[in-house]
Amino acid sequence: MEKNEFIKVEHVSRTFEEKEGPLKVLDDVSFSMEKGELTCLLGASGCGKSTLLRAIAGLDTGHEGTVTIGGKPVLKPEKTRGIVFQEHRLFPWLTVEQNVAFALNGVDKKEKKQLVQKYIDLVDLTGFEKTYPRNLSGGMAQRAGIARALVNQPETILLDEPFGALDAFTKIAMQEELKKIQKRSGVTTIVVTHDIEEAVFLADKIIILSARPGRIKRIVEVTLPEPRDRNSDEFTRIKRDIYGEFFE
């Protein structure tokens, strides 16, 4: 396996058979990622970002082309890939702690407790272990979802517009949090987003998708120094450059 090909997406196309006829959502998408890299899938609403992420997750297998991770074809979801969904998808009847613990199978009680606490602390939810999801704010629920996806210590984590529903302040704080967690754990990460600034702030590599059917329009390597300054000239320049891909 070559170094820069931990995740390989090869010629993935996806067509949904609708009553009104076939709907082509993804058209021959190919890209690859290194281990430990953070890639953003950037595109307008409806261009097939979630569909692509679901293919990589193994939740949807109705596509043409192949997805391989670590040399193995992806045919079904596996716990080595943590998923954070567009909505938090916590179980309402479980507390934060129980929701996070739900992801762990075959781990002994003591270790489970430690792991759960570690990841709750990591996403800054200390003190809310016994809280039910309905009593969490949107941002807190999303963070609990992230803890749940990380607790298995997956090789890969896939996030679908994780901060899409948050206010601007929480969003920025969460982006910084995610970046820190990702750098510290070295987990290979894909973040779906339609927020250009978010992509430039987070990504090592941005994959720009065209409007439906989603095709790869351009791949931008972001080599800004860390920590990234959203107001630096270079940051703004990349933002403007990508902006130009969407609005001529």
Place this chain on the structure above:
Amino acid sequence: MHLPDKLKKLLSGLEYILLLVVILLIWTIMEKRGSLNTVIMPAPSKILETFVKLVRSGQLWNNLLVSLVRVLKGYLIAASLGIVLGILIGLFRHLNRLTDLLIQIIKPIPPIAWIPLVILWFGIGEEGKVFLIFLGGFFTILINVVDGIRQTDRKLIEVSRSMETPFLKHVALLVIPHSAPNIFTGLRVGLSSCWMCVVAAELVSSTTGLGYMIMNARQFGQTDVVIVGMLTIGVLGKVMDSLLKVVEKAVIRWV
């Protein structure tokens, strides 16, 4: 000051019993004016008197206990079988297709229509009555449970699948809690139909129970006893439903 709050509570409490009080009032007035045929419709005071008498003699209590035990037996069987089979049918698509038609056909048959067959099968013993009561609750519970299980949120199922959750854990921590509201609806509606069936079951020829008490009193023209029996069934049904509601609230804490 909390007085307005308290007042509000009091008023809504009064509202709750208002209609009942008005009916009792009209009923009493009609009797006092002599416009009530007390042979077929005794006055509230007479009913109360009979109630006290039946309580004192232990007759009401004994019959009530007998009926209650029958209902509980039939209900427990209906509930456990309904829940277990409901979960299985809800989980496995093939089992659902296999059983659906049969359930749809048997469900609309009222328990009373089973009586002749039940007598032939069980004779006139205790089992027949319990079986009728069981029939009264079983299908309601079963269908509600199946519905609840089949409606399990697909998005949450994906979450569970993405974690490779073992099947039993998936059922215990996702499928069952998700359908808990439906299961409780089934349990409550089922309990009330079991309770309704007790009278029918005690028609199967019985010498005990509230149903028997009512039928027996009718033969002697004791309308007061009939009404006391009916009201006892009504009040007890309401109490049991309220108890189940309390349990439901305690179990489903997350909403």
